[in-house]
Amino acid sequence: MTSTTDPAGHSPAEAPDYPMPRAEGCPFDPPPALRDLQEQARVTRVKLWDGSTPWLVTRHADQRAVLTDPRVSANMTHPTYPRQAAGPGGTLSFIGMDDPEHARLRRMVGPVFMVKRVEEMRPMVQRIVDEAIDDLLAGPNPADLVEAFALPVPSLVICKLLDVPYGDHDFFQANSKTMINRNSTPDERMAASGRLAEYLGRLVAEKLEKPGDDLLSRLGEKIKAGELTIRQATEMAVLLLIAGHETTANMIALSTALLLRNPDQLALLRDSDDPKLAHSAVEEMLRYLNITHGGRRRVALEDMEVAGCPVKAGEGLVLPNDIANRDPEVFTEPDRLDITRSARHHVAFGFGVHQCLGQPLARLELEIVYRSLYRRVPNLALATDFEKVPFKHDGFVYGVYELPVTW
Amino acid sequence: MKVFVDEDKCCGAGSCVLSALEVFDQRDEDGVVVLLDAEPAEHLHAAVHEAVQVCPAAAITVA
Ligand code: SF4
Secondary structure, X not given: OOOOOOOOOOOHHHXXXXXXXXXXXXXXXXXXXXXXXXXXXXXXXOEOOOOOOOEEEOOHHHXXXXXXXXXXXXXXXXXXXXXXXXXXXXXXXXXXXOOOHHHHHHHHHHHHHOHHHHHHOHHHHHHHHHHHHHHHHHOOOOEEHHHHHHOHHXXXXXXXXXXXXHHHHHHHHHHHHHHHOOOOOHHHHHHHHHHHHXXXXXXXXXXXXXXXXXXXXXXXXXXXXXXXXXXHHHXXXXXXXXXXXXXXXXXXXXXXXXXXXXXXXXXXXXXXXXHHHHHHHHHHHHHHHOOOOOOEEEEEOOOEEEOOEEEOOOOEEEEOHHHHOOOOOOOOOOOOOOOOOOOOOOOXXXXXXXXXXXXXXXXXXXXHHHHHHHHHOOOOEEOOOHHHOOEOOOOXXXXXXXXXXXX | OOEEEOOOOOOOOOHHHHHOOOOEEEOOOOOOEEEOOOXXXXXXXXXXXXXXXXXXXXXXXXX
16 A cells, blocks of 8 residues: 555655745745645645654645544544654643543633633733833833743733732743743753643642632632542643743734734734724734644544545544645635735634634734734834844744844 | 524634624533524624634534
8 A cells, every 4th residue: 555646646655744844035934845735636645753644634624624523533642643743742631632531621621711701801911911012112122022022921811810920930931931942852841841730730739728710720629529630730721821822922923023024014903993903913813824833633533535535544634724724715815914804714723622722812912912012112123134033943833033123 | 594503512612702792602611602692683694604614613503
């Protein structure tokens, strides 16, 4: 069977390496080689870091079909799960589990991220953003927007949500940075996640004693009811902490870099009072930028067909949301940034039962930033040549390491 | 238009609520979808169709 070619005409031995490099000078666009594959075939083979050759699903419609198919698994401990990197493979709490256990655990934290609950956080998030802008303006000019603004905002929000003392934010920011840093070794990553788990485990234990009105206390109730172990609660807290602040921080900095390169779109956003425009801008930024750029990963549990291509039980599936969100079958002129378009059916948050649980909060944070930052700092500009901005080509989460700005 | 939701399928990501606040809500205990209006008025039909399209769990159907 190994000589069989895929629908793009590659034998497994000739499968192109994945992930692929972006084009020189086009840090906001998906890799051209990946776009070529999308044009060639709906399903192709690719080669991962460990030599395995899972299937790559290139189209928006087919990715959505796979992600809602009960015959595929998100179990990260499955022996042939197409893993992102070497090192100890954990399950990352419910992200790496299948239903019904996934749904059981996920529903324990679901209420915190309900649309109406998140809407109640609006004044709190607005205050955090306003104060972060005050601090930025009072600080040195030029400044690094990542350190001075993009990281503090989501960190403060997640601190409030978990009721973590903000005085400890340096500690967990440093550790979560290590966990997603390109230069960290697997050992360093393990150590950082161990420190975070220890810290949050201690907080969970404190909340068991003295419950308040926060997420960890909520998990404490589940522990008391015997539905959750302390370890599971801690894993969830680590997941929420990291997922909550790294993704949003990168979106804030990366979308600001993109807007500074697209002054017409920036002006549109800055000069409009229409809340609808802020909403559509959030969706378009998510569609366009795709900060989780390593592709969703699944493994087939049964023999099945994906877009007419036979996939065998045990074979891996890679679903890159970056090209799905630039699929010309779904988005007209997909490479044009247009904050007025309606892009809500993008798959930047994934699709299927694993779709990002924190998306209402991410949307709220981005919307408030987009409506506040550029208006209060209308002359915001890059303080370096665009070519010198360091993009995170090799991180798990895409973004910029630094964004030097002036005003 | 008649709207149906399947609570078992719902993963509580709230996309439907963002599309049509008048038609969908989420249950306080677990964030699972609550159908507020099974026969929404005509001006809400486009929003309900969007909710069907963006629901990641195919938990909403219309007839
Ligand atoms: S969009 Fe679908 S999965 Fe999400 S809350 Fe609504 S019904 Fe449930």
